[in-house]
Amino acid sequence: MKLRHPTREVEVPGPISVVKLLNRLDLNRESVLLVRNGELVPGDAMLDDADLIEIRPVISGGAE
Amino acid sequence: MKCTVCREPAVIDLRRHNSNFCASHFTKFCRDQTQKAIDEFDMMTPADKVLVAVSGGKDSLAVWDILLDLGYAASGLYIGLGIGDYSDESKRYAREFAERRGAELIEIDLPAEYGYDIPEGSRAARRAPCSACGLSKRHLFDQAAVDGGFDVLVTGHNLDDEAAVLFGNVLHWQTEYLGRQHPVLPARHGFPRKVKPLVRLGEREMAAYCIVSGIDYIVDECPMAVGNKHIGYKNALNEIERTSPGTKADFYLSFLRKAASRFAGEAEESRDGLGACERCGAPSTADVCAFCRLVERATSARQPVELTRKGS
Numbered sequence A: 001m002k003l004r005h006p007t008r009e010v011e012v013p014g015p016i017s018v019v020k021l022l023n024r025l026d027l028n029r030e031s032v033l034l035v036r037n038g039e040l041v042p043g044d045a046m047l048d049d050a051d052l053i054e055i056r057p058v059i060s061g062g063a064e
Numbered sequence B: 001m002k003c004t005v006c007r008e009p010a011v012i013d014l015r016r017h018n019s020n021f022c023a024s025h026f027t028k029f030c031r032d033q034t035q036k037a038i039d040e041f042d043m044m045t046p047a048d049k050v051l052v053a054v055s056g057g058k059d060s061l062a063v064w065d066i067l068l069d070l071g072y073a074a075s076g077l078y079i080g081l082g083i084g085d086y087s088d089e090s091k092r093y094a095r096e097f098a099e100r101r102g103a104e105l106i107e108i109d110l111p112a113e114y115g116y117d118i119p120e121g122s123r124a125a126r127r128a129p130c131s132a133c134g135l136s137k138r139h140l141f142d143q144a145a146v147d148g149g150f151d152v153l154v155t156g157h158n159l160d161d162e163a164a165v166l167f168g169n170v171l172h173w174q175t176e177y178l179g180r181q182h183p184v185l186p187a188r189h190g191f192p193r194k195v196k197p198l199v200r201l202g203e204r205e206m207a208a209y210c211i212v213s214g215i216d217y218i219v220d221e222c223p224m225a226v227g228n229k230h231i232g233y234k235n236a237l238n239e240i241e242r243t244s245p246g247t248k249a250d251f252y253l254s255f256l257r258k259a260a261s262r263f264a265g266e267a268e269e270s271r272d273g274l275g276a277c278e279r280c281g282a283p284s285t286a287d288v289c290a291f292c293r294l295v296e297r298a299t300s301a302r303q304p305v306e307l308t309r310k311g312s
Ligand code: SF4
Pocket: A061, A062, A063, A064, B081, B118, B129, B130, B131, B133, B134, B222, B223, B224, B225
């Protein structure tokens, strides 16, 4: 599947759940949201090979 | 996964609340949490004239959206910081949002009106970029709120921001800052009242709010923020949150309930003896306030620039 933000291609065969995908990529669920084909999906959603996935980081850094 | 309220398919799971929500119950959840913070800390009423400090990021646009939905007459204030593409793009998001909601957006442009941008100002004043930026923004927000007759200045600081600041203050036992860390700062000495209505909502929730509400915001990070301590503290807290959901909220909200008042005395002392800056009239402990000194240093190598805001 294709991942955006940052844009990269990783070979992860679907179907796979959001939680499993994030674990696989070693990402913390507290720090990202998963957007599939433009829609927000929860942790147990199953992702398919054809899906366009955005893993959106949610942590912003300004100290002010 | 189904919505805890209506059993329709959920779009988000909030482990800390043991809940899952569909889009409409999630937006309601965010509004309710915001209203709860407003009530709990006596932040404001719909009779107040409200100014929201808007950066074009998720938090400030979300809080503005929620306040408009809750019936507050809230205007936005955007400050152009002159941070390259980041500033151009964030301004576009702020304008788009204001237009879509038919809300007033006040704009101040640091380079055009004060003659410096954040990268220059930070170099000239030998301050970290976020320190020069924070100083500039605080001053301009205060001034705009007072000039515009606003009762209250709203910022988009969320639970993660406040927990990270608390974490940093505790690690170094900055007791004076601990005494001041409250989601409401009362108006005094020419400062507007300042409130943080998102303190019960996390960063992940605010990003989700924007996505489900169709609010476009600047996702890319400010280039000046890279590698700052604050992000490190957030990541450290999120590592704990990963295995113990609810820890961040408990850390910060229990601090407010159980510990903050113990440090209040220290904050009081350091706020005493505020006079007025002899150049701009803003409250200051020195003859010339930190903002006016920053402007002076940042512009002294170049053309002399008027120290007051053009047109006021
Ligand atoms: S990250 Fe720092 S420099 Fe960038 S906008 Fe935030 S406070 Fe300003």
